[in-house]
Amino acid sequence: MPREKGRVLVAQNRKARHDYHIEDTFEAGLVLTGTEVKSLREGRASLVDGYAAVEGGEVWLHNVHIPQYTQGTWTNHEPRRVRKLLLHREQIRKLDAKTKESGLTIIPTALYFKDGYAKVEIGVARGKKSYDKRHSLAEREAKRDADRAIARQGRGD
Numbered sequence: 001m002p003r004e005k006g007r008v009l010v011a012q013n014r015k016a017r018h019d020y021h022i023e024d025t026f027e028a029g030l031v032l033t034g035t036e037v038k039s040l041r042e043g044r045a046s047l048v049d050g051y052a053a054v055e056g057g058e059v060w061l062h063n064v065h066i067p068q069y070t071q072g073t074w075t076n077h078e079p080r081r082v083r084k085l086l087l088h089r090e091q092i093r094k095l096d097a098k099t100k101e102s103g104l105t106i107i108p109t110a111l112y113f114k115d116g117y118a119k120v121e122i123g124v125a126r127g128k129k130s131y132d133k134r135h136s137l138a139e140r141e142a143k144r145d146a147d148r149a150i151a152r153q154g155r156g157d
Contacts, residue, residue, distance in 0.1 A: 006114075009112045010044075010111045010118075011047050012109070013047040013050070013110065016109050016125065018128075019133070020123070021127075021128060021132075023104070023124050025109065025122065026123075027119055028085040028091075028119065029119060031084040031085075032118055034075075035069040036066050036069075037118060038069045038071070039066050044067050045065065046064070047111060050062065050063045050064040051063060051105060051106060052107070054096040054099060058085075059084070059085040060082050061083045061085055061122075063080055064080070064083065085122070095124065103127065107123055108121065109122065
């Protein structure tokens with residue numbers, strides 16, 4: 001069977017951009033078991049409560065929910081197990097240095113297949129305050145209103 005090409009999105013953490021200022025992003029590979037890959041290929045995963053941590057020179061992904069494969073047997077996986085992320089040593093060093101700063105955390109923003117391999121996009125993020133969230137919403141609304149006005153003027157309304 002030929003390997004697929006391109007990027008096939010499995011799960012996206014839309015709330016991450018609302019709750020955090022994402023300062024930097026990295027693409028990491030995932031160490032998975034067979035039933036986890038099969039469950040991901042069905043498009044089943046949740047990144048909502050997920051985060052990553054640097055422990056002992058390695059990066060680990062916590063609280064990402066990949067449900068059990070429905071056709072699996074006793075070899076099925078634990079849905080919320082801790083999974084190892086595959087990154088270059090220099091990237092791990094950067095992540096470790098950034099998370100030692102106060103207020104920064106590593107969150108998964110997307111889970112996808114890239115050329116047949118399971119990948120996760122992680123972002124170094126700083127939590128937003130409630131007034132920052134309101135400000136972001138107001139900016140988005142103002143941009144949307146401006147775009148509508150430009151479109152209306154282009155149509156001649």
